[in-house]
Amino acid sequence: MTLDDAQAYCTALTKQSGSNFYYSFLFLPKARRNAMYTVYAFCKAVDSAVDEPPPGTQPQEELTRWRAELEAAYHGTPTWPITISLAHHVKALGIPKVYFEELIKGVEMDLQNNRYLTFDELSLYCYRVASVVGLICLYIFGATSARAQDYAVALGMAFQLTNILRDVGTDAAQNRIYLPLEDLTTSQHSEKALRRQTYSPEFIRLMEFEAARAHQYYEKARAAFNALSRQERRALTVAEIMRGVYAGILKKIEDSEFQVFGPRIRLSTSHRLAIAASIWLRSRFS
Incomplete structure (x- = not known):
């Protein structure tokens, strides 16, 4: 070939x-x-x-x-x-x-593993399947400074946590629970209830907590991005487009009050393109 x-x-x-x-x-x-x-x-x-x-x-x-x-x-x-x-x-x-x-x-x-007892355990998984992809992408984008690496790691964590929230129902149906079990205990939402896709005040409390954690990583990524040079920020425009799309998915999950047991929550093609165009234009003319 x-x-x-x-x-x-x-x-x-x-x-x-x-x-x-x-x-x-x-x-x-x-x-x-x-x-x-x-x-x-x-x-x-x-x-x-x-x-x-x-x-x-x-x-x-x-x-x-x-x-x-x-x-x-x-x-x-x-x-x-x-x-x-x-x-x-x-x-x-x-x-x-x-x-x-x-x-x-x-x-x-x-x-x-199909369970994670603590967030520390889950963090290693998120780093490996998402953050390292961001670190790889830095070489493609042409921005590999230490601060850019901080940005990539935090953004990868945010993306993976968003994916976990969106897919919590389909993952549970496959006997995979990525939400830390310690968080289920704190929220008083059992594994059994999660596997049964039980929508309850306890489930909402659990999801609100996890969404807040995802927001923390989006904020870490934003802070790292703002500390970059103008040249590096421009080089990372594509990563910022990804951030815009995934932050939009997280917002849609929250706006639905965490109705994640039905059809998969996603943004329309036109919405994704609008986000991409907006961020690209801002990077070029700001």
């Missing part, structure tokens, strides 16, 4: 995903956009190895294969479309391999 074929594969996979991130990628120059498509395709494929393993395969074995392909990508000998494209971009941008290794470890945690 040629590099162009591999890139086309990653691009098509990303476009088909319907991800909230896709609309922000459109604002990147072509070379950086292609890198984002490839990184997204890698993240999506590794996640699917656990959540949607190919028929006749075992998730742990699939992750072992992805680890081997990641090694091959960094040694110039990849054989899969995604890693052929990834090998090109990580070399061009200097993205450390350790971030991709951490991502795989994070996805692997879903094979080992």
Whole structure:
């Protein structure tokens, strides 16, 4: 497979995903956009190895294969479309391999844990499956200072906590509870009630607490962003578009009074595009 074929594969996979991130990628120059498509395709494929393993395969074995392909990508000998494209971009941008290794470890945690006793335990999971993706993206955006890393880590935490709130019902139906059990105890909302998707004052209290925690991370990210140089802030426009979209999802969850047991809460395509355009224009003319 040629590099162009591999890139086309990653691009098509990303476009088909319907991800909230896709609309922000459109604002990147072509070379950086292609890198984002490839990184997204890698993240999506590794996640699917656990959540949607190919028929006749075992998730742990699939992750072992992805680890081997990641090694091959960094040694110039990849054989899969995604890693052929990834090998090109990580070399061009200097993205450390350790971030991709951490991502795989994070996805692997879903094979080992379906409960988190404390927020400290959950934080490691969120860091691995979300914050490290942000750290990878910094190399694509061209802003890798310590303050930019603080921004990426906090924003990744905020994104993952938003995802957890939005998907709490579907996760519980699969016997996965990401909300810390200590928080369920404090809110007097039991695991059993969560698995039964019981909507109650206790559930609302639990969700309000978790939403407030997500807001804290959005605020940490905002503070870190404001401390960056103008050049770095402009480089992170795409990340800010992602922030706008995910903050919008969190607001919609709160506005619904946490009615997350029905259809998945999402923003319309027009709403996402409006957020993207607004933030892009502000970054260019502020």
